[in-house]
Amino acid sequence: MSKRTHTREDQRLRTEFYEEGVLLDADPETRHLADCHLCRTRIDYEAKPGTTPDSHTLDHYFPVDDYPELQNDPENFRHAHFNCNSSRGKGEIENGLGEEMPAWW
Template structure:
């Protein structure tokens, strides 16, 4: 196993990431960086609108940034999943804007 794969795996799970998630959830703004709407942290993790930690630069692109706090963002589970590993997202999108 290479070091790169090891870092990638450790970035997705493990105690250091769990601590980073807990801290961001506790001290963050609880606003989704992708849609600009607030996140209800009391929702169960299975809810599409629940809180998740997102990586601004996806782990598939830069696995070495997995534990870097400057790469961590708060997002709804749905927004995070929809974004995938794209990096062309600008923050924040207007929560109630219309396309004219």
């Protein structure tokens, strides 16, 4: 069982974090801060989050399954590509049995 929750608050934080990324990405001086923390390349902020492999997702630096108390801690948030985040899984599992199968899969 996943300890991850899906509340209105989670959604709000997720959206805020994405919007912060959009702003960082729009300015060449801060763009690097909005890059994917896993592969260090630019994220497609024009795509709706989680809809394409290059679109934005919120990755938790410390996996929520192991650190459920950090799920909504912005210090634990990292910008990532949807694809990179999916293949990372929890960090140790190569091909994790995903909780949510992406629509484009």
